[in-house]
Amino acid sequence: MKNGNMKQGNKKDHPALAEAFIKDEERVDWHDGALWYIREKRDIASRQIPEWESLREAASEIKSNVISNLHNYLLQFENNLIKNGIIVHWADNAEEHNEIVYSILKAKEINQMVKSKSMLTEECQLNEYLAERGIDVINSDLGEYIQQIDNEPPSHIVLPCIHKRKEEIGELFHEHLGTEKGLSDPTLLTRVARKHLRNIFLSRRAALTGVNFAVAETGEYVVCTNEGNADMGAHLSEVQIASMGLEKLIPQKKHLGVFLRLLARSATGQPITIYSSHYKKPREGQEMHLILVDAGRTRQLGRADFKDSLKCIKCGACMNTCPVYRKSGGLSYHNTISGPIGAILAPNLDIKKHADLPYASTLCGSCSNVCPVKINIHEQLYKWRQVIVKEGYAANTKAMTMKAMAWTLSSPNTFTNAGKAGRWFLHNIPFVINNKFNLWYKQREMPESPKESFAEWYAKSEAGKPAKT
Amino acid sequence: MTVGLFIPCYVNQFYPDAGKATLQLLQKLGVDVKYPRKQTCCGQPMANSGFEHLSQGCNDLFIENFAAFDYIVAPSASCVLHIKDHLHSHENEEQALTIRNKVYELVEFLTDILNVENLDATFPYKVSLHHSCHGLRGLHLAQMSELNSPPYSKPQRLLDMVKGLQQVTLDRADECCGFGGTFCVAEEAVSVKMGKDRVRDHTKNGAEYITSSDLSCLMHLEGILQRSKSEVKIVHIAEILNSTL
Amino acid sequence: MNTREKILQAVLKNQPQTTPLPDISNFKGDHTDAVQKYINVFNAIGGVALLVDDIAEVKVLINKNFDVNKRTVTTLPELGDVAELISGTVNPHTYEDIELAILQAQLFVAENGAVWLTDQLMGQRIIPYICQHLAVVVSAASIVPTLHEAYEKIGTDDYGFGGFIGGPSKTADIEQALVLGAHGPLTMTVFILR
Numbered sequence: 001m002k003n004g005n006m007k008q009g010n011k012k013d014h015p016a017l018a019e020a021f022i023k024d025e026e027r028v029d030w031h032d033g034a035l036w037y038i039r040e041k042r043d044i045a046s047r048q049i050p051e052w053e054s055l056r057e058a059a060s061e062i063k064s065n066v067i068s069n070l071h072n073y074l075l076q077f078e079n080n081l082i083k084n085g086i087i088v089h090w091a092d093n094a095e096e097h098n099e100i101v102y103s104i105l106k107a108k109e110i111n112q113m114v115k116s117k118s119m120l121t122e123e124c125q126l127n128e129y130l131a132e133r134g135i136d137v138i139n140s141d142l143g144e145y146i147q148q149i150d151n152e153p154p155s156h157i158v159l160p161c162i163h164k165r166k167e168e169i170g171e172l173f174h175e176h177l178g179t180e181k182g183l184s185d186p187t188l189l190t191r192v193a194r195k196h197l198r199n200i201f202l203s204r205r206a207a208l209t210g211v212n213f214a215v216a217e218t219g220e221y222v223v224c225t226n227e228g229n230a231d232m233g234a235h236l237s238e239v240q241i242a243s244m245g246l247e248k249l250i251p252q253k254k255h256l257g258v259f260l261r262l263l264a265r266s267a268t269g270q271p272i273t274i275y276s277s278h279y280k281k282p283r284e285g286q287e288m289h290l291i292l293v294d295a296g297r298t299r300q301l302g303r304a305d306f307k308d309s310l311k312c313i314k315c316g317a318c319m320n321t322c323p324v325y326r327k328s329g330g331l332s333y334h335n336t337i338s339g340p341i342g343a344i345l346a347p348n349l350d351i352k353k354h355a356d357l358p359y360a361s362t363l364c365g366s367c368s369n370v371c372p373v374k375i376n377i378h379e380q381l382y383k384w385r386q387v388i389v390k391e392g393y394a395a396n397t398k399a400m401t402m403k404a405m406a407w408t409l410s411s412p413n414t415f416t417n418a419g420k421a422g423r424w425f426l427h428n429i430p431f432v433i434n435n436k437f438n439l440w441y442k443q444r445e446m447p448e449s450p451k452e453s454f455a456e457w458y459a460k461s462e463a464g465k466p467a468k469t
Numbered sequence: 470m471t472v473g474l475f476i477p478c479y480v481n482q483f484y485p486d487a488g489k490a491t492l493q494l495l496q497k498l499g500v501d502v503k504y505p506r507k508q509t510c511c512g513q514p515m516a517n518s519g520f521e522h523l524s525q526g527c528n529d530l531f532i533e534n535f536a537a538f539d540y541i542v543a544p545s546a547s548c549v550l551h552i553k554d555h556l557h558s559h560e561n562e563e564q565a566l567t568i569r570n571k572v573y574e575l576v577e578f579l580t581d582i583l584n585v586e587n588l589d590a591t592f593p594y595k596v597s598l599h600h601s602c603h604g605l606r607g608l609h610l611a612q613m614s615e616l617n618s619p620p621y622s623k624p625q626r627l628l629d630m631v632k633g634l635q636q637v638t639l640d641r642a643d644e645c646c647g648f649g650g651t652f653c654v655a656e657e658a659v660s661v662k663m664g665k666d667r668v669r670d671h672t673k674n675g676a677e678y679i680t681s682s683d684l685s686c687l688m689h690l691e692g693i694l695q696r697s698k699s700e701v702k703i704v705h706i707a708e709i710l711n712s713t714l
Numbered sequence: 715m716n717t718r719e720k721i722l723q724a725v726l727k728n729q730p731q732t733t734p735l736p737d738i739s740n741f742k743g744d745h746t747d748a749v750q751k752y753i754n755v756f757n758a759i760g761g762v763a764l765l766v767d768d769i770a771e772v773k774v775l776i777n778k779n780f781d782v783n784k785r786t787v788t789t790l791p792e793l794g795d796v797a798e799l800i801s802g803t804v805n806p807h808t809y810e811d812i813e814l815a816i817l818q819a820q821l822f823v824a825e826n827g828a829v830w831l832t833d834q835l836m837g838q839r840i841i842p843y844i845c846q847h848l849a850v851v852v853s854a855a856s857i858v859p860t861l862h863e864a865y866e867k868i869g870t871d872d873y874g875f876g877g878f879i880g881g882p883s884k885t886a887d888i889e890q891a892l893v894l895g896a897h898g899p900l901t902m903t904v905f906i907l908r
Contacts, residue, residue: 019658052617061736068733071726090718143887166889186891228843228883228898235840257861271826274880281874294721302728323645327662362649365606369615385519439654443661444692447483454481454488458504
């Protein structure tokens with residue numbers, strides 16, 4: 001297993017990375033089709049529940065209540081965790097989180113761990129941190145395992161290798177697990193992974209999971225998988241660690257009914273994930289830890305326009321519906337969480353690095369419609385653009401064009417005096433400039449310039465007289 | 470009732486026929502329509518790029534031009550949505566609010582205000598309807614495919630009144646075309662790919678004409694259609710509803 | 715100030731104005747034909763759901779459908795002659811080679827095909843995940859239409875661990891091709907006692 005540097009691609013922005021992805025049109029069509037199919041499955045599942053839209057509204061209100069009372073829920077949750085015998089840790093940032101995990105393992109002289117899906121630990125780059133300190137971590141979710149052996153981050157939060165063809169996966173298995181060259185049958189490959197990972201589960205003393213939902217009322221947390229990998233790791237481990245973002249809390253146990261009805265249907269169109277495991281107390285002889293992580297969440301909480309992004313339950317539905325995501329791939333977002341939700345979370349983490357993400361959208365609004373907790377994603381994308389410009393991260397050329405446009409458009413004389421139809425555009429609107437540097441023209445014909453504009457026609461016609469019927 | 474006709478900047482310059490059709494259609498339906506000569510733009514291209522703070526000039530000019538009318542009608546869902554959501558004024562906020570409440574895109578004006586039940590229109594071609602995202606998810610001109618809610622469609626209801634017109638069903642009812650304002654050049658590769666995919670959906674399902682409430686979408690699709698030398702044409706919905714071929 | 719205090723202080727300072735919790739008591743399912751609905755959903759997922767009259771019938775079906783010469787374990791004393799009773803105290807690793815596990819569930823949910831059982835009914839937490847094949851016995855009367863009723867029934871029951879299990883383990887990570895049998899059991903059978 002390779003240590004160290006992940007394939008980050010070049011430090012390019014979304015447009016450049018997307019363009020590279022789109023070059024292989026056959027692959028893009030396949031990627032786009034696969035994700036659209038999942039969107040359709042989600043639609044079918046949502047129509048099985050007549051009260052679906054009310055359920056979304058309830059989930060949205062529950063999460064609004066959570067983030068507006070987060071302080072008290074955190075205290076209540078911590079109190080109950082401790083009563084249940086779980087050791088609680090708090091981490092301000094990624095570094096602190098990683099240190100805590102390391103110290104837990106070191107105290108038990110453990111140098112191997114098995115991990116089930118946790119986007120938070122991906123954000124924190126936990127595996128790399130531990131590898132540098134001699135601790136080997138294996139991702140047990142099949143998609144994440146595949147990405148791990150390929151030294152590439154996951155491209156989708158639910159479907160980590162949705163961008164990979166089975167032949168590529170077969171090649172990776174041939175290289176890392178000794179399967180026959182050319183073997184690409186998904187069932188056979190999965191059986192090989194099952195066998196290999198089973199040994200990992202049986203031999204590793206420590207297991208780490210993420211948290212889908214944490215119940216303040218009872219001090220338990222829920223982990224949802226289809227593969228059963230979280231449970232295989234946890235129930236064989238001596239030390240079990242759960243890494244959790246602060247916002248994963250829900251107030252009461254009964255609220256799980258709302259969220260578990262929405263989560264899998266939104267994510268994949270399933271009525272429920274195969275395993276929805278409720279962890280409450282350690283096994284006899286086992287140690288259980290839970291790490292509460294901030295890593296930018298309290299800062300986002302304080303942003304009036306963007307705090308609602310913390311309601312996210314990480315279903316990925318926004319990614320599946322987003323045409324930009326489907327046609328550019330998750331890796332073009334250069335952030336652990338990609339797609340529409342990633343574009344409103346990432347600027348909070350590093351506005352300079354991620355200034356391009358809110359612009360990787362046409363603001364079509366489909367994401368907001370599929371979001372089970374009704375986050376107004378497309379409105380937040382628009383609002384982030386205003387922030388990015390105000391804080392000076394917009395490209396210079398854009399700023400100049402915009403100022404010129406504003407001046408021209410706010411003065412009717414300038415507008416009209418720009419002369420013949422189309423001429424004012426030539427000076428001010430980028431997509432109309434008629435030369436080879438005009439990006440519009442690269443793959444599209446220009447709109448024709450008619451002989452007179454509407455305004456010119458109206459002035460000449462008998463304005464005010466009704467047309468002949 | 471008096472109606473102020475708002476013709477978006479690029480419609481004015483590149484698709485004047487859609488503006489003419491809108492004017493003529495409203496007149497046919499007995500509406501007293503005027504076109505304020507000093508209008509320019511709604512300010513959307515700047516605001517969507519993050520330069521909302523530069524659009525005050527546009528906003529004030531809009532208010533000045535249109536405050537006096539009972540209704541403001543435009544053959545553009547995206548411009549109307551922008552006005553509805555973002556028209557504000559430091560000096561004239563009350564007037565801005567009034568305008569936000571009386572600005573209408575053409576289709577919704579016909580169905581909701583004029584309550585049109587039939588049209589004397591003929592357009593004997595296979596037509597596919599492109600739902601612009603602003604019209605659909607912004608102005609709710611039709612039901613959105615993501616929602617578990619009862620279906621309806623204002624543009625389709627109007628197209629149903631046109632003689633000889635055959636409507637084409639798409640594989641993906643309301644996927645975005647990829648124009649997105651400055652997105653069309655800032656993310657050129659994705660924009661074109663999205664447009665090509667929509668064109669393929671319309672074309673493979675037999676469309677001869679693609680229509681919409683938004684010429685920004687249609688301009689983008691037309692650019693792709695013409696580059697591939699397709700026979701399929703675009704036409705703004707106003708021209709269909711006003712058509713008496 | 716330690717991290718805990720720092721975070722709590724930041725949360726208190728930044729959290730927005732409080733909004734109320736919604737009333738979710740009106741979310742209810744329909745009990746009509748709930749058991750049949752469960753069977754339809756569970757079979758569609760790739761599980762096998764069977765209506766049986768009694769444990770004797772379960773025993774017959776187990777002998778018929780599974781190779782009981784391979785290691786078979788159970789928590790049900792009535793099945794002690796076809797399966798080994800699970801010990802709650804041995805190292806969970808010793809169950810690594812179990813072929814079939816037959817457990818009981820507290821309730822099952824019509825809308826999604828899931829059963830609910832806690833560690834008390836599992837014998838050991840690892841059992842329903844590590845076996846190659848899972849069989850669950852549940853009484854028809856314990857059916858609920860949706861998760862809302864499920865959580866009402868589960869209430870404030872205490873447990874160390876509990877899980878909804880909705881079918882054989884699966885993955886579609888390789889080109890979205892559905893494969894039954896990921897890391898958990900390859901098959902799941904539910905015996906519904908009338």
